[in-house]
Amino acid sequence: MAGPISSKALDRILPRVEKPARYTGGEWNSIAKPWEDVRLRLALAFPEIYEIGMSNLGLAILYDAVNQCPDMLCERVFAPWPDMAAVLRAAGMPLYALESRRPLAEFDILGFSLGYELNLTTALAMLDLAGLPLRAEGRDDTMPLVIAGGTACFNPEPFADFFDLLVIGDGEESLPELCALYADFLQESGARSQEPEARREFRGEILAGGGRPWAGGRELRRRFLRRAAKLPGVYVPEFYRARYGADGRFLALEPIEPEAPERVQTRVVRPLPPPPTRPIVPYLEPVHDRAVVEIRRGCGQGCRFCQAGMIYRPVRERPVDEIVRAAEAIIAKTGYDELGLLSLSSCDYRQIEALLARLLERFAGKVAISLPSLRVDSFSLKLAEMVQERRRSGLTFAPEAGTQRLRNAINKRVTEENLFEVAEAAFSRHWQRLKLYFMIGLPTETDEDVDGITALGRRVLNIGRQHHGKRTRVGISVSTFVPKPHTPFQWSPLADDETLRWRQGILREGLRKPGIELSWHDPRMTYLEAMLARGDRRLAPVIERAYRLGAVFDAWDEHFRWPAWQRALEECGVNGDDFARRERALDEVLPWDFVDTGVRRAHLEREYRRALARQITPDCFQSCSFCGVSEVHDVACGE
Amino acid sequence: MSPAASEAVGEHQVYEVHFARGREIRYISHLDMMRLWERMLRRAGLPVAYSGGFNPRPKLAFAAPLPVGVLATDEVAEFTLEAAVPRPSGRDAPSTEVGALGPFGWLRAGSSAARPPVWTGVGAHSSAPASAQADARRPQTPIGADLGRGSSSTDAGEVLERLLLQAPRGLSVISVEIVPSDRPALQARLREAHYAVRLWDGGAADLNERVQALLASEHLPITVEREGKVIERDLRPLILDASVEEGPLLRLRLRQDPQATGRPVEVLQALGLGPLAAEITRTALVLVLA
Numbered sequence: 001m002a003g004p005i006s007s008k009a010l011d012r013i014l015p016r017v018e019k020p021a022r023y024t025g026g027e028w029n030s031i032a033k034p035w036e037d038v039r040l041r042l043a044l045a046f047p048e049i050y051e052i053g054m055s056n057l058g059l060a061i062l063y064d065a066v067n068q069c070p071d072m073l074c075e076r077v078f079a080p081w082p083d084m085a086a087v088l089r090a091a092g093m094p095l096y097a098l099e100s101r102r103p104l105a106e107f108d109i110l111g112f113s114l115g116y117e118l119n120l121t122t123a124l125a126m127l128d129l130a131g132l133p134l135r136a137e138g139r140d141d142t143m144p145l146v147i148a149g150g151t152a153c154f155n156p157e158p159f160a161d162f163f164d165l166l167v168i169g170d171g172e173e174s175l176p177e178l179c180a181l182y183a184d185f186l187q188e189s190g191a192r193s194q195e196p197e198a199r200r201e202f203r204g205e206i207l208a209g210g211g212r213p214w215a216g217g218r219e220l221r222r223r224f225l226r227r228a229a230k231l232p233g234v235y236v237p238e239f240y241r242a243r244y245g246a247d248g249r250f251l252a253l254e255p256i257e258p259e260a261p262e263r264v265q266t267r268v269v270r271p272l273p274p275p276p277t278r279p280i281v282p283y284l285e286p287v288h289d290r291a292v293v294e295i296r297r298g299c300g301q302g303c304r305f306c307q308a309g310m311i312y313r314p315v316r317e318r319p320v321d322e323i324v325r326a327a328e329a330i331i332a333k334t335g336y337d338e339l340g341l342l343s344l345s346s347c348d349y350r351q352i353e354a355l356l357a358r359l360l361e362r363f364a365g366k367v368a369i370s371l372p373s374l375r376v377d378s379f380s381l382k383l384a385e386m387v388q389e390r391r392r393s394g395l396t397f398a399p400e401a402g403t404q405r406l407r408n409a410i411n412k413r414v415t416e417e418n419l420f421e422v423a424e425a426a427f428s429r430h431w432q433r434l435k436l437y438f439m440i441g442l443p444t445e446t447d448e449d450v451d452g453i454t455a456l457g458r459r460v461l462n463i464g465r466q467h468h469g470k471r472t473r474v475g476i477s478v479s480t481f482v483p484k485p486h487t488p489f490q491w492s493p494l495a496d497d498e499t500l501r502w503r504q505g506i507l508r509e510g511l512r513k514p515g516i517e518l519s520w521h522d523p524r525m526t527y528l529e530a531m532l533a534r535g536d537r538r539l540a541p542v543i544e545r546a547y548r549l550g551a552v553f554d555a556w557d558e559h560f561r562w563p564a565w566q567r568a569l570e571e572c573g574v575n576g577d578d579f580a581r582r583e584r585a586l587d588e589v590l591p592w593d594f595v596d597t598g599v600r601r602a603h604l605e606r607e608y609r610r611a612l613a614r615q616i617t618p619d620c621f622q623s624c625s626f627c628g629v630s631e632v633h634d635v636a637c638g639e
Numbered sequence: 640m641s642p643a644a645s646e647a648v649g650e651h652q653v654y655e656v657h658f659a660r661g662r663e664i665r666y667i668s669h670l671d672m673m674r675l676w677e678r679m680l681r682r683a684g685l686p687v688a689y690s691g692g693f694n695p696r697p698k699l700a701f702a703a704p705l706p707v708g709v710l711a712t713d714e715v716a717e718f719t720l721e722a723a724v725p726r727p728s729g730r731d732a733p734s735t736e737v738g739a740l741g742p743f744g745w746l747r748a749g750s751s752a753a754r755p756p757v758w759t760g761v762g763a764h765s766s767a768p769a770s771a772q773a774d775a776r777r778p779q780t781p782i783g784a785d786l787g788r789g790s791s792s793t794d795a796g797e798v799l800e801r802l803l804l805q806a807p808r809g810l811s812v813i814s815v816e817i818v819p820s821d822r823p824a825l826q827a828r829l830r831e832a833h834y835a836v837r838l839w840d841g842g843a844a845d846l847n848e849r850v851q852a853l854l855a856s857e858h859l860p861i862t863v864e865r866e867g868k869v870i871e872r873d874l875r876p877l878i879l880d881a882s883v884e885e886g887p888l889l890r891l892r893l894r895q896d897p898q899a900t901g902r903p904v905e906v907l908q909a910l911g912l913g914p915l916a917a918e919i920t921r922t923a924l925v926l927v928l929a
Contacts, residue, residue: 007662015708015915020666028678028807281678283667289674335678335805 004101005093013091017084021284022050025076025098028281029333031063032099033073040072040183042175043097043107043144047114047122048555050078054280055288057342058150058171059113064276065172072179075099075107079122080129082552082559088129095129104130109182110144111175112163114152117532118525118555120159121547123148127162134544136164136238141191141220145182149175153235154266154311155485155592157253158535159543160237164221165228167235168595169266170297170312172273174233181231185224229259233267235595236260242537242591248578250536253594263596268633272297272316277329281336290370291336293326294318295355296343300620300637303400304411304611305442307484308344310604311597313629314637315620320355327359331367338368347375347383348619356386373398376414381425388430394475395426398437401445402452408614409444411607416456423460427467434460435475440503441495442481443611450503453478454510461515475517478507480526484533485592486599488607491584494530497523524562528554530580536591539579541572600628651688653719653820654798656812660711663809669704675807676716683801686721702825702924703832703895706902710920717818717825724794724801822928830896831879831925834903836889837918849910850881850889859909874909877901889917895924 014020025032035041044062046053053059059076066074075097080088088095094103104110110130112123124134132146133139139146148156149167156166167174222238229236239260243251255262275293282289298315299308327339339359343349359369369387374380376397384395399414401407407414426434438453457476464472480500483492495503500523511518532539545568553559569576584590586605593601603626610617617625620637624630630637667675677697680687689695698719705711799815806812822828843849853859859874877899880892893901903919 011662011918012915014666020707021664021668021671024663024666026663026808283664283671283675285670285674332682335681337677337681 002106005096005103007101009091009093010101013087013093016087018081019050019284022078023080023084023098025101027283029278030076030099030280031067031073032075033067035073035100035102038071038073039187040109040179041107042066042072042074042109042111042179043077043104044074045077045104045110045112045123045126047079047112047119047126049081050282051284051286053078053113054282054284054286056113056115057292057294058115060279060292061276062111062113062149062171062175063280064278065176066179069176069179071183072176073099075102077104077126079126079553085125085129094131095126105132105143107144108186109179110146111167112146112148112150114148114150114159116555117152117158117529119152120532120543120554121551122553123159124162124544124547125552128547134547135161135540137161137218139164139218139221141217145221145224147178151308151311152533154307154595154597155533155535156235156237156595157242157537157591158532158539160235160537161540162544163237165225165234165236167233167267168264169233169597170269171267173269174231174267178228178231178234181227182224185227189220189223191220226257226259229257229261232265235264240594244538250589250591252589253591263594265596266311266598268314268598270314270316270633270635272318274322275318275326275330277326278333279330281334288340289336290338290340291327291330291334291367292340292342293323293330294342295323295346296349299344300348301345301413302411302607302617302619302625304409304488304607305400305439305481305484307487310486310488310599310627312344313597313599313620313627314633314635317349317351320351320358323355324358324362328362331363337366338370339363340370340372342372345373345375346371347373347377347380348621350621352383353386356383360386376418376422378418378421378425381422384426385429394433394435394473395431396435396437397422399456400437400439401442401449402438402454402456403449405614406442406445406449406452408616409611410442411611411617413616413619419456420459420463423463427464427472432464432468432471433473433475434464435477436460438476438478439481440478440507441500443489443492444614445481445495445503447503447506450506451510453507457511457516458513461513465515470515472515473517474515475519476507476511478504478518478520480521480523482526482530482533485590486595486597486604488604488611490534490590490604491586491588491608493583494527494580496581522557522560525554525560527576527580528562528565531576532579534584534591535579538572538574542568542574542576545571598627598629598632603627650723651719651721651820652723653717653818653822654795655715655717655816655818655825656802657814658711658714658716659811659813660705660709660714661809661811662710664807665708665710665809668707669701672701672705673699675810676718679802679805679807679810680718682805683798685718685724685798685801688719688721700825702829702926703900705921706904706919708919709903710918712920712922713813713924714921715825715924715926719820720798724797825926827897828926828928829924830894830927831923832893832895832901832921833923833925834889834891834893835920835922836891836903836907837920838887838889838912839916839918842887842889842916843910843912846887846889846910847883850883853878853906853909854881861905861909863905874901874905878906881906 014023044059046056046059063074063076066072077095077097094105096103114123127134132143145164147165147167148163149171153166153168167178225236228234229239239255239257240253241256242253245251296315296317298312300315301309303309371383371387374384374397376399399419400412401410404415423434440450457474461472461474464474483489483494504520507518546565549564549567551561551564607617676699687697687699689697700717702715705714795815795817799812802812856875860871861874862869862871877894878901879894882890884890891903891906895901907917
């Protein structure tokens with residue numbers, strides 16, 4: 001079946017599924033370019049449902065960046081919910097992109113956005129539904145180049161076998177570059193010499209199992225990958241070989257092709273280009289239903305558990321004027337009545353007060369402004385008060401740990417006094433509900449630190465009660481610490497089950513109080529995340545096997561199937577604990593060491609030692625900690 | 640000119656709008672449709688009035704929610720603007736941008752002075768083949784009759800033009816008119832809904848007989864699920880008329896008022912037809928004036 005899927009065919013299946021508008025596209029500001037007018041077609045795949053994918057700013061940025069190129073088109077595809085997946089399979093219909101409704105296999109490039117380890121099996125499900133072999137080596141020259149980017153790719157090893165190449169770091173420049181390189185290659189190599197129509201029919205035949213001039217061959221593909229490997233930020237897994245010791249330890253990742261660099265430098269866009277101003281307005285309500293402007297990328301706080309805070313350095317801020325102009329354009333072109341100012345720590349934006357003043361004046365009550373990620377201090381509260389004129393939702397703060405000792409160890413420079421002060425100020429104004437984020441299982445944590453969470457929670461509740469009595473609500477969300485690559489805690493283990501269960505028990509006991517709402521994550525999911533985050537190539541068969549055994553949408557409670565993973569690990573003879581729970585030695589080679597973020601490993605080691613000594617490190621903007629990024633990029637951070 | 644049109648600029652003004660829903664947006668829910676309209680109005684720079692109270696909502700109401708999957712050729716909604724929209728001087732012809740939209744350029748319907756007091760919508764649309772083939776984006780209706788009348792003296796034409804520029808694919812705004820602000824709510828005035836149901840795979844061979852039997856029956860008990868509860872109800876009084884045309888095309892006139900709603904899917908069920916075997920188009924909503 002070649003060409004777009006007819007709306008008639010869709011009308012036969014869509015009434016059978018929940019929320020069919022997930023699969024129809026056509027939203028305001030979506031871009032459907034004529035198929036034959038371009039020389040490169042990219043399908044951006046997001047391995048989560050539509051409502052989550054459409055809240056992802058990264059996807060919106062890349063969609064805009066590629067569609068800005070007149071000779072390329074970029075479409076979207078999201079993971080079909082299991083009901084739709086079943087209906088597609090039953091109808092023998094391939095997964096298609098929303099704009100043209102063409103099967104994914106007809107695109108030149110299929111690019112996955114991998115932000116989260118628990119989306120991996122869902123990505124495999126999408127490949128499978130597209131009719132494509134899961135492993136790169138199984139796909140021939142007639143099939144799309146299958147690539148990935150996103151935060152999870154800072155350790156691409158566990159899933160490297162599934163992709164032809166990975167684009168690591170900021171994608172808004174590297175992805176169009178890569179697309180242009182591939183378009184040139186297709187033209188030169190003759191894959192574009194045939195008339196487009198003939199080519200499409202030809203591809204259709206291939207899908208139907210007909211004539212196969214290039215079938216089985218990967219020669220063209222490999223020729224292109226040699227070129228692509230020279231592009232900064234591009235990693236071609238098949239050009240490397242992993243070496244392991246007799247004891248099973250990972251020893252090295254060695255280039256086996258001359259084009260493959262020993263270390264892959266992650267891409268950093270500097271300065272940030274103007275933000276996209278024509279975002280798609282979904283019909284279905286996405287998780288975050290608002291206009292968004294990214295005001296700042298990167299973070300200088302230096303929290304030792306935080307991957308985003310390490311891998312997106314240096315901090316880059318957009319000028320106030322540019323943000324205000326972009327906000328005006330987005331509001332005018334979308335009709336949103338809420339604007340989110342996005343960054344890892346919005347209050348750290350150096351001109352935040354001036355920015356808010358300008359925006360409030362400009363939108364005068366017509367557009368609500370939201371500031372995610374508030375710092376725990378009174379300055380943040382002042383800002384929250386400035387913007388929350390119309391809507392008074394709850395306020396969220398993240399003290400992360402229960403005692404000063406542990407907060408120092410993780411470099412979360414917040415004191416109890418900060419928290420109580422903010423709570424007092426918030427409750428004494430209009431807020432009745434506060435939400436606090438904590439973690440358990442942090443390196444060096446003891447029961448006493450967990451008792452500290454209980455104590456803080458109760459104290460905050462009491463502060464609220466003095467103002468609002470029994471109406472006070474304190475939400476306490478406790479996640480389990482997952483050690484992530486490229487952080488000072490990349491050597492640390494995930495805490496063992498017994499400890500975690502015991503400490504959850506402490507919280508359940510200590511926080512059983514009317515007015516306190518306690519929530520935490522499934523410890524099995526956390527385990528899976530930890531295993532995949534710090535894994536190596538030996539996990540690819542496990543991921544594939546788990547998918548074949550039914551694992552998909554692993555981040556969803558109702559779909560998470562731990563037994564499938566357990567069996568996959570057993571069958572593949574892989575000990576998950578070795579990745580999730582084993583403390584790595586400081587002199588060990590790590591599978592992601594070849595990914596060069598600009599932050600020196602020596603800096604991470606130093607920070608790890610400081611953590612063990614409970615020494616804090618100041619914010620980048622107070623004093624440089626010499627992480628290495630400023631030398632690599634030859635910048636004074638923040639400019 | 641309707642009475643409200645003469646009210647002073649600065650007063651809240653209520654607009655009635657007719658629109659069609661095509662294939663592109665047939666699967667969105669009623670809530671999605673509300674959001675779509677709110678955003679379309681804001682993009683059009685039309686200052687929608689908000690209700691007072693703790694949780695202010697834009698004053699935007701639909702005569703009847705449109706079920707997911709159902710197409711429509713003549714839906715009715717009304718919204719309140721904070722102030723009358725002045726017609727820009729020197730712009731009494733469709734703007735070039737509107738012209739660029741092709742078939743919409745001429746759809747500048749303004750006041751409805753010529754309309755009968757009971758607005759049924761049937762006269763305009765029942766003759767059109769509101770079947771699966773009918774392209775809802777281009778209602779084949781005599782709207783051109785309104786062309787050149789009224790729109791220059793009221794701001795409804797300007798509102799229409801702005802909405803046309805901001806309507807997503809699949810939503811055709813047919814007409815806009817200013818209505819008295821003290822008129823009862825659309826939902827309270829709704830009496831009937833008309834449907835054209837195109838049956839796939841030829842429907843049933845004895846469709847005519849089944850429909851006749853349906854109409855001849857006194858009671859049609861059916862069980863339906865509402866909010867998780869299975870309840871029994873009598874469908875018969877909700878069916879005002881039913882007939883079969885070539886296609887086969889089943890035409891239904893169902894009761895829809897504040898007390899009761901006849902659902903085409905339930906009629907199909909009573910006829911022994913699966914809900915997935917048909918494409919449903921709502922062709923008209925019948926409203927009374929007061």
